[in-house]
Amino acid sequence: MNISEQIQLENIAACEYEIFALLKQRYSPRTFKEASIKQQHINQIFEAARWSASSNNIQPWRFIYAERNTPAYDKILSCLNDFNREWATNAPLLMLTAYKEETEDGVENFHALHDLGFAIGSMTMQAQYMGIALHSMAGVDWEKAQDVFNVPEGYHIASAIAVGYYGGEIEKLSEELQEQEINERKRIRQRDFAFKEQWD
Ligand SMILES: Cc1cc2nc3c(=O)[nH]c(=O)nc-3n(C[C@H](O)[C@H](O)[C@H](O)COP(=O)(O)O)c2cc1C
Numbered sequence: 272m273n274i275s276e277q278i279q280l281e282n283i284a285a286c287e288y289e290i291f292a293l294l295k296q297r298y299s300p301r302t303f304k305e306a307s308i309k310q311q312h313i314n315q316i317f318e319a320a321r322w323s324a325s326s327n328n329i330q331p332w333r334f335i336y337a338e339r340n341t342p343a344y345d346k347i348l349s350c351l352n353d354f355n356r357e358w359a360t361n362a363p364l365l366m367l368t369a370y371k372e373e374t375e376d377g378v379e380n381f382h383a384l385h386d387l388g389f390a391i392g393s394m395t396m397q398a399q400y401m402g403i404a405l406h407s408m409a410g411v412d413w414e415k416a417q418d419v420f421n422v423p424e425g426y427h428i429a430s431a432i433a434v435g436y437y438g439g440e441i442e443k444l445s446e447e448l449q450e451q452e453i454n455e456r457k458r459i460r461q462r463d464f465a466f467k468e469q470w471d
Contacts, residue, residue: 287461297396297399299405299406302440303433303434303436303439308364308434313364317394319398325386325390329383331372335369335420336367344364347367350367358444358448363434364433364435365434366432368429368432369387369429370384370386373425391430402437403435406433408432
């Protein structure tokens with residue numbers, strides 16, 4: 272077993288209750304295998320988004336994606352903050368996520384960001400099934416991204432995502448990031464977010 276496989280194993284969530292294996296194994300790496308993502312896999316990831324649920328079936332999610340060694344990939348990279356740019360270059364594919372702000376009636380769709388998140392969740396689990404990691408990034412200059420990609424009015428860039436097969440070399444990361452990669456993964460307790468019968 273190489274060091275990357277070992278890290279992947281050690282990153283498995285220490286669940287208190289048994290959950291679906293794909294959920295347990297998912298994590299957000301900052302290093303990825305050198306391989307580009309197969310076109311079939313790209314299509315399967317977006318198909319998972321396509322069949323996600325959304326308020327009134329509005330399907331407000333939008334994505335712009337690009338593969339490494341293309342001008343569009345460099346454009347996405349240029350919109351990331353310095354911290355994310357440092358490691359996201361390890362990803363063979365980058366994407367920007369966006370949502371449509373209004374319903375067909377011109378009313379603000381309060382659930383658009385919710386639905387984009389749901390679609391990204393579906394994509395993430397489909398990807399996980401194929402050995403692909405999605406690492407979301409809030410650290411993106413959304414105004415610059417809107418400008419660089421001529422995003423039409425009425426759509427809002429929400430985040431970026433680094434996409435790649437698990438199994439990257441940890442040595443590609445700075446010492447600080449290597450440490451973060453192997454740090455214990457922590458979560459708040461169930462009782463602090465799942466309230467029975469009353470808020471407390
Ligand atoms: C909406 C969103 C934004 C995030 N933004 C960043 C980011 O800008 N940079 C980064 O390195 N990780 C980012 N992350 C990854 C989180 O830090 C990570 O999901 C969290 O620490 C839990 O770790 P895990 O995904 O490995 O379980 C983001 C995750 C989400 C869902």
